[in-house]
Amino acid sequence: MSKILEFKNICLTYQTLKSETQAIKNTTFSIDQGEFVSIVGPSGCGKTTVLTMISGLLKPSSGEILIDGEKVTKVSTNVGYMLQRDNLFEWLTVNQNIMIGPKINHKKNCLSKEKLKELVNKYGLAGFEKSKPNELSGGMRQRVSLIRTLALNPKLLLLDEPFSALDYQTRLSVQNDIHSIIRSENKTAILVTHDISEAIVMSDKIIVLTKRPGTIKQIINLDFDKSLTPLERRSDPLFNKYFEELWRELQ
Amino acid sequence: MKKTIKIKKNKFEGSAEHRYYIQKEHTKTFLIHLARILLLIAFIGIWELAAYLEWADPFIISSPSRIVKQTIELYNNGSLFTHISTTLNETLLAFLLSTVIGAVIAVILYMVTPLRKILEPYIVILNSLPKIALGPLIIIWVGIGTKAIVTMGILICVVITTINLLNGYLGVSDEKIMLLKSMGANRFQILNKLIFPATLPNFVSTLKINLGMAWVGVIMGEYLSSQAGLGYLLVYGGQIFKLDLVMTAIVILCILSAIMYGIISIFERIVMKKR
Numbered sequence: 001m002s003k004i005l006e007f008k009n010i011c012l013t014y015q016t017l018k019s020e021t022q023a024i025k026n027t028t029f030s031i032d033q034g035e036f037v038s039i040v041g042p043s044g045c046g047k048t049t050v051l052t053m054i055s056g057l058l059k060p061s062s063g064e065i066l067i068d069g070e071k072v073t074k075v076s077t078n079v080g081y082m083l084q085r086d087n088l089f090e091w092l093t094v095n096q097n098i099m100i101g102p103k104i105n106h107k108k109n110c111l112s113k114e115k116l117k118e119l120v121n122k123y124g125l126a127g128f129e130k131s132k133p134n135e136l137s138g139g140m141r142q143r144v145s146l147i148r149t150l151a152l153n154p155k156l157l158l159l160d161e162p163f164s165a166l167d168y169q170t171r172l173s174v175q176n177d178i179h180s181i182i183r184s185e186n187k188t189a190i191l192v193t194h195d196i197s198e199a200i201v202m203s204d205k206i207i208v209l210t211k212r213p214g215t216i217k218q219i220i221n222l223d224f225d226k227s228l229t230p231l232e233r234r235s236d237p238l239f240n241k242y243f244e245e246l247w248r249e250l251q
Numbered sequence: 252m253k254k255t256i257k258i259k260k261n262k263f264e265g266s267a268e269h270r271y272y273i274q275k276e277h278t279k280t281f282l283i284h285l286a287r288i289l290l291l292i293a294f295i296g297i298w299e300l301a302a303y304l305e306w307a308d309p310f311i312i313s314s315p316s317r318i319v320k321q322t323i324e325l326y327n328n329g330s331l332f333t334h335i336s337t338t339l340n341e342t343l344l345a346f347l348l349s350t351v352i353g354a355v356i357a358v359i360l361y362m363v364t365p366l367r368k369i370l371e372p373y374i375v376i377l378n379s380l381p382k383i384a385l386g387p388l389i390i391i392w393v394g395i396g397t398k399a400i401v402t403m404g405i406l407i408c409v410v411i412t413t414i415n416l417l418n419g420y421l422g423v424s425d426e427k428i429m430l431l432k433s434m435g436a437n438r439f440q441i442l443n444k445l446i447f448p449a450t451l452p453n454f455v456s457t458l459k460i461n462l463g464m465a466w467v468g469v470i471m472g473e474y475l476s477s478q479a480g481l482g483y484l485l486v487y488g489g490q491i492f493k494l495d496l497v498m499t500a501i502v503i504l505c506i507l508s509a510i511m512y513g514i515i516s517i518f519e520r521i522v523m524k525k526r
Contacts, residue, residue, distance in 0.1 A: 055433050081433040087426050091448045100444065101434040152434060 004156060004188050005031040005054065010063035012049055022213035023049045024060075029207060029216060031156075031188060036179075038191045038199035041209030041217075042250065047192040049214075051158045054190070055079050068155060077105060080154030084161045086145035088133040094120070094144050095129040101152040111151050119147050123181060139170045139177070146178055150185060157182065157189040163198065175202060175230045196246045200239060201230035208249045218249055313498040321495040322503075330479075335503060337480040338469060341397060342511075345404025346465035350458065352405065353412025360413070361420040361446070362438060378414060382406045382468070386475045400472030400480075407468030408461050415460065419453030420446050455519045462515060466508055481507075 012024040023046040031037050039047050052058040054065060056075040065072040067079065088097050098120070102110035111119075120126060123143050133141055142162060149157060162178070163171045179202055182189050193199050199206050200222065208217045222242060224233050233239055295315045301307055302314030309317065325331040360367040385406060389399050423446055431441050447454075473482025481500045488496030 057429060057432060075432055075435055077435050079433070081430065083426050083430065085426060087424070087430050089427070089445070089448070091451070100431075104431065104434050104436045104440050104444065 002033050003030045004033045004035075004068055005190075006066040007050070007054070008064050008066070010050075010053065010060045010065065012046070012053065012058070013061045024053075025213040025215045027063075027209075027215050029219065031190065031205075034186055034188055035205060036182065036189050036191070036203045037205045037207060038193055038203040039207045039209060040193060040196060040199045040246065040250070041214060042211050043194060045209045045212055046214035047194075047209060048160055050209075051081070051160050051190065051192055054156070055081050055158055077101070077109060077152045078155045079158060080149035080152055080156070081158045082145060082149050082160065082162045084164055086133075086141040086165075088141055088144060088148075090133055093130050093132060094125060094136070097133065097144055098148045098151055101148060105152065109153055111153050116147065116151055119150065119181075123147065123177060137170070138166050139174045142166065142174050143177055143181075146181060150181075150187070155188065157187050159189060159191040161193055162191075164193070164195070171198075172231060179230045196243060196250070197234070197239075200242045200246065201233040206242075206246065208246070220245065220249075311494060313495045317495045318499050318502055321499040325499070333479055334481055334484055334500075335507070337397075337477075338473065338482065338504075339507065341400050341404065341469045341472070341480065342465050345401050345408060345469055346462055348401070349405045349408035349412055349465065350461055353409045353457075353461075354416055356409070356413045357416035357420065358442070360417055362442075367417075374410065374414065378410045383471055386471075389472075390476055395476040396478065399476055400469055400482075403472030403475065404465050404468030407471070408464045411464060412457055412461050415457040416450070416454065419450035419457075422453075423449050451522065455515075455522060458518075459512070459515055462511055463508070466504070470504070 007027060007029050010024055010027045011022070014021045014023055027050070039050060041047055049058065053060050054067075054072065056072050056079065067076070089100070092100070098116055120129060125140060125143060125147075128136060128140065133144070136144065145162070159178075163174055166174055175198065191199070191202055193202075204222055206220045206222065208220065209215065210217045220242065222238075224236060224238060228236060298312070299315045302309040302312060302317070322331065325334070360370065382403070386403070389402050389406075393399055393402050427445055427449070428441060431445055436444065469480075470482040470485070473480045474486055477483040477486075481504050484500040485497055488494065488500065
């Protein structure tokens with residue numbers, strides 16, 4: 001399998017007038033095409049910082065990041081970023097929200113309108129194309145947000161706690177939806193979360209970071225049956241085993 | 252027979268309780284409107300009565316009938332619409348120019364962060380400065396008449412417009428900006444696709460404030476130097492102690508500003524719907 005992301009010996013220090021804070025220290029990992037990887041760790045350990053650097057919005061102090069063998073120097077549409085809040089534009093319809101990325105990029109390297117329509121229909125948004133975001137449920141909004149991200153056809157998806165603003169029941173079903181969308185579109189994804197069980201049900205691999213300055217404490221490979229959905233994984237005997245393992249790691 | 256038909260109708264339009272509720276709410280709204288109109292009539296009536304029975308000197312307090320007479324007199328000597336259109340044109344000009352200038356400055360300050368930081372204290376000082384203090388300078392620099400009046404109007408409006416719009420722009424969520432950046436948007440696309448539409452409500456409320464300020468600025472300008480206009484009537488009426496004229500000008504101003512506020516409210520409704 002080809003490596004889609006290489007994170008090589010990265011350090012990052014935040015500078016302020018009062019102090020300097022090392023957020024990430026000598027961190028190296030790589031991710032294969034089609035993998036779903038979660039990053040967990042104590043709060044403030046630099047999980048989000050890792051994503052921001054991969055997206056090109058923040059430059060590492062040292063080290064280099066390669067996506068598909070190319071060094072990340074600026075923001076690129078190779079990477080799709082999904083945040084905690086769906087950040088849909090309230091004044092645009094569902095369709096217009098989805099089309100915002102292609103519009104900005106003058107439709108270069110984007111999914112076709114037909115393909116997007118197919119995604120909208122497939123993921124339960126048919127009939128809502130002309131609705132405004134405030135007419136949608138929290139789960140639907142996150143699905144719109146994901147399709148908006150997919151519209152630019154990114155090689156790599158960055159998910160920054162995209163479920164944490166949802167209520168518990170919605171979260172479970174949106175986890176299922178997003179997981180199946182990402183799987184069936186054969187995307188590579190990195191999920192940042194502070195929810196251990198979420199990391200276990202969603203991923204193929206979990207990267208555990210240490211307290212600040214963050215560096216890799218452990219990488220856990222998950223051996224669930226490939227056909228299981230996130231919801232089904234929760235009742236798999238392996239779930240408890242991984243949960244205990246992660247719990248110990250994070251103490 | 253009649254009774255049964257009525258009951259059927261009730262079922263069709265919802266429960267009797269709901270109908271009762273709707274009726275009660277309608278009555279409430281109606282009474283509020285009625286009270287407003289009665290208040291106005293009572294105010295005018297008591298004013299007229301007070302002048303008629305000379306509870307207070309009509310020379311000092313004027314009266315509704317004297318105001319009407321004065322208006323007709325102005326109309327007959329042909330100056331009524333001259334005064335109205337003079338002030339109205341000046342106000343509209345000051346309002347439009349200050350909105351455009353304020354918006355351009357706000358966008359520049361938003362885009363160029365160092366400039367914004369450098370100018371911040373000066374903007375604060377300009378905002379707190381009583382602009383009327385610049386009156387003598389304005390007259391010397393741009394000359395008397397319409398130019399001075401419109402300049403005064405712009406000076407009063409432009410700083411507050413800039414500050415309001417800029418605060419709106421700066422209040423747009425960083426996450427949304429980051430999201431567009433991650434999609435490869437440039438600065439102008441961020442302005443166009445996000446900042447302007449997101450701050451549209453703020454823009455409309457700024458227009459409302461600005462309109463009120465434009466009236467203040469123009470009347471102040473007319474106090475400074477003018478040959479015509481409602482502000483001119485106010486000063487002139489005061490000087491020759493003709494308070495009927497002063498009151499007439501005030502009443503016309505009230506009506507005009509209410510109409511213009513109404514137009515902006517309609518504009519607001521259209522814009523928000525389109526959004």
